[in-house]
Amino acid sequence: MLNTLIKRKKIKVGVIGLGYVGLPLTVEIANKGAKVIGFDINKKWVAQINNGISAINDVESSELRKFTQNKKIKATTDFRQLKLCDIILICVPTPVDENKEPDLKPVINSTEEIAKTLRKGQLVILKSTTYPETTEKVVLPILRESGLKVGRDFYLAFCPERIDPGNKRFGVVNTPTVIGGVTKKCTELATLFYTQFVSEVYPVSSPRAAEMTKLLENTFRNVNIALVNEFAQLCERMGGIDIWEVIEAAKSKPFGYMPFYPGPGVGGHCIPIDPYYLSWKAREYDFHTVFIELSARINEDMPYFVVSKIINALSKSGVCPSKAKVLLLGMAFKKDISDLRDSPAIKVYKIIKPRVGLIRYNDPYVTEMLIDNKKIKSVRLTSKELKKYDVAVILTDHSVYSYDFVIKHSRLIVDTRNAIKKKNPKVKKLGVG
Ligand SMILES: NC(=O)c1ccc[n+]([C@@H]2O[C@H](COP(=O)([O-])OP(=O)(O)OC[C@H]3O[C@@H](n4cnc5c(N)ncnc54)[C@H](O)[C@@H]3O)[C@@H](O)[C@H]2O)c1
Numbered sequence: 001m002l003n004t005l006i007k008r009k010k011i012k013v014g015v016i017g018l019g020y021v022g023l024p025l026t027v028e029i030a031n032k033g034a035k036v037i038g039f040d041i042n043k044k045w046v047a048q049i050n051n052g053i054s055a056i057n058d059v060e061s062s063e064l065r066k067f068t069q070n071k072k073i074k075a076t077t078d079f080r081q082l083k084l085c086d087i088i089l090i091c092v093p094t095p096v097d098e099n100k101e102p103d104l105k106p107v108i109n110s111t112e113e114i115a116k117t118l119r120k121g122q123l124v125i126l127k128s129t130t131y132p133e134t135t136e137k138v139v140l141p142i143l144r145e146s147g148l149k150v151g152r153d154f155y156l157a158f159c160p161e162r163i164d165p166g167n168k169r170f171g172v173v174n175t176p177t178v179i180g181g182v183t184k185k186c187t188e189l190a191t192l193f194y195t196q197f198v199s200e201v202y203p204v205s206s207p208r209a210a211e212m213t214k215l216l217e218n219t220f221r222n223v224n225i226a227l228v229n230e231f232a233q234l235c236e237r238m239g240g241i242d243i244w245e246v247i248e249a250a251k252s253k254p255f256g257y258m259p260f261y262p263g264p265g266v267g268g269h270c271i272p273i274d275p276y277y278l279s280w281k282a283r284e285y286d287f288h289t290v291f292i293e294l295s296a297r298i299n300e301d302m303p304y305f306v307v308s309k310i311i312n313a314l315s316k317s318g319v320c321p322s323k324a325k326v327l328l329l330g331m332a333f334k335k336d337i338s339d340l341r342d343s344p345a346i347k348v349y350k351i352i353k354p355r356v357g358l359i360r361y362n363d364p365y366v367t368e369m370l371i372d373n374k375k376i377k378s379v380r381l382t383s384k385e386l387k388k389y390d391v392a393v394i395l396t397d398h399s400v401y402s403y404d405f406v407i408k409h410s411r412l413i414v415d416t417r418n419a420i421k422k423k424n425p426k427v428k429k430l431g432v433g
Contacts, residue, residue, distance in 0.1 A: 330396025
């Protein structure tokens with residue numbers, strides 16, 4: 001019986017998709033004594049994991065190596081080994097296509113692999129962020145083709161992943177896990193499994209409720225970031241009001257307000273993408289998610305707004321923009337991580353490139369990046385290098401940067417993150433007119 005195996009810590013867990021979500025989860029599960037087989041389609045990545053080398057910020061290679069050496073973690077591209085797993089977690093990407101429509105191919109492919117060897121007693125948990133009804137209308141029908149019955153022969157639940165990469169305070173273990181099983185028994189088993197390695201679980205009545213919970217959380221962030229980005233634009237237009245000062249003042253209210261900060265846009269694999277999953281699904285119900293579309297418009301426009309700000313700042317300082325040398329600081333989509341996916345900094349790079357004389361970047365976490373199939377390397381941040389540029393633009397406020405050093409050696413700075421707190425005539429801040 002699966003519940004006895006879980007209680008006796010005798011389970012073998014399979015994790016499909018060993019990325020930002022799957023790998024930290026694999027390590028936490030192994031940390032609690034279970035054996036984990038990690039499945040991924042990327043052969044190189046699988047070999048790297050088996051050698052104990054992690055490229056994910058939140059997983060130290062030394063920690064991973066501990067588990068690969070004692071065989072608690074093994075990665076493979078051989079999906080036939082799924083039959084060896086009592087519990088299988090699906091952590092594959094859920095991107096949107098060029099028309100911003102959900103692309104569930106990785107989820108479908110993974111489910112088809114599970115279905116090939118599905119056996120009695122297995123619990124399947126979908127973790128990838130997706131629109132409500134995916135678990136019951138996309139995953140379940142594929143698993144049912146095995147002839148097995150959900151809630152009796154096998155179990156299925158949706159448990160959204162809520163990690164925030166780079167967050168040192170909240171991780172897999174101390175962030176409550178929301179659980180929605182297809183049947184009561186499915187929820188019970190998924191809850192029992194999760195209570196073995198996370199500090200708090202929050203069961204809900206169905207997978208749809210759990211799917212919607214995740215989308216509410218991410219849409220909430222998207223909408224609030226858009227709101228504050230609009231306020232930042234208005235502060236610039238009006239002049240004489242500093243959005244950063246205004247946010248600090250609003251924060252002093254002990255209830256009814258939660259701070260969000262403006263910036264060059266939103267990035268990563270969640271905030272800019274997940275709301276599209278919901279608006280796509282809503283259309284099926286003849287419903288238009290107005291907030292989602294409005295916030296996407298504002299947030300996706302921010303890189304253009306930042307580029308205009310840079311061009312204006314250059315012109316005002318007497319430099320002809322088309323001849324200007326521009327240095328971008330921080331390309332990752334948020335501070336202290338290396339993730340470039342959907343980074344607004346990349347958008348800024350692409351928009352400004354044809355409008356200026358020279359463009360370079362520095363990011364301590366991104367030594368090189370691929371833009372339009374061209375490899376571009378990060379420059380070293382030396383005083384000599386900084387002095388070469390007409391403007392340095394802070395796009396991602398990594399903690400390792402010495403902003404005093406940047407101020408000292410730059411002629412002009414555009415700061416989109418309020419990284420520089422002290423007033424300085426060289427510094428032009430986003431949201432300050
Ligand atoms: N990154 C985050 O901060 C975060 C947070 C919460 C939720 N999520 C969600 O979790 C899911 C995974 O995101 P991620 O950031 O870990 O993605 P990722 O791109 O970092 O990793 C996904 C991994 O899955 C592998 N993969 C792709 N297709 C596969 C397949 N068919 N079979 C097996 N492996 C496959 C890839 O090779 C890759 O290693 C997404 O739905 C995402 O929205 C992500």
